[in-house]
Each structure stands twice: as structure tokens, then as C-alpha cells.
Amino acid sequence: MHSLLCAGVAAVVDQLTQPRFSAAVEAHLLEAVRPISELNxxxxxxxxxxxxxxxxxxxxxxxxxxxxxxxxxxIERALADCAALGPELIGAR
Known part of the structure; x- marks a missing residue:
């Protein structure tokens, strides 16, 4: 039982530490979100x-x-949400 639990924890840690996006996708995403971040x-x-x-x-x-x-x-949904929620952030000043 202990070894099974350790294996499960190791699998979760492995999943959490793996990058989700390629470097190119991550750079594109950061560039797209930057205006919202700067506005914030x-x-x-x-x-x-x-x-x-x-x-x-x-x-x-x-x-x-x-x-x-x-x-x-x-990523596409995150970018769409950035565009949709941007006016709400501006209006909530």
C-alpha cells in the first residue's frame, strides 16, 4: 500500500513539473496577455x-x-476571455 501511494505521489509531482506549453506557444501567450497585465x-x-x-x-x-x-x-479560450474581460477590468477602476 505504501509503495502504491508513493508511486501515485510521484506521478502527480511528475505531471505538475512538466511544461504544459512549448516555448513558442508560451512566448505567444505571454505576448498576447501582456497588454492586460500592463493595464492591470x-x-x-x-x-x-x-x-x-x-x-x-x-x-x-x-x-x-x-x-x-x-x-x-x-490557450484560445484564455485569450478570448482576456478580450472579453478586459472592458470589465477597465470599467471597475
Whole structure:
């Protein structure tokens, strides 16, 4: 039983440490998400340390939805969500 558990843990660790995307895909994804990231940083800098409640909620929603697609390897859906949620982030300033 112990060796079976160890083998299972080793398999999970192996899956977690393997890259999900090729370097080219990862570079493309980072380039596509950069404007949203820069916008997020600009808004945070603008509002200093205190962000309105709506802004926090919009950021959490963005991170949850886009992050879920990225972790699943669904790059196209993540990019579509970036485009769809961008106006919501801008409006939540």
C-alpha cells in the first residue's frame, strides 16, 4: 500500500513539473496577455494600495476564469476571455 501511494505521489509531482506549453506557444501567450497585465499594473498603480471592491472582484474573476483555461492548456479560450474581460477590468477602476 505504501509503495502504491508513493508511486501515485510521484506521478502527480511528475505531471505538475512538466511544461504544459512549448516555448513558442508560451512566448505567444505571454505576448498576447501582456497588454492586460500592463493595464492591470497601471490601474493598481493609479489606485495606490486601496482598490474599490468592484475592482477586486473583477480581478479575482479574471484570474479565476483565465487561470482555469491556462492550467487546462486551453490557450484560445484564455485569450478570448482576456478580450472579453478586459472592458470589465477597465470599467471597475
Amino acid at each position: 499594473e497601471a490601474v493598481i498603480a493609479e489606485t495606490k494600495t486601496r482598490r474599490p471592491k468592484g475592482r477586486r472582484e473583477a480581478e479575482m474573476k479574471f484570474e479565476m476564469i483565465v487561470g482555469r483555461h491556462l492550467r487546462a492548456g486551453e
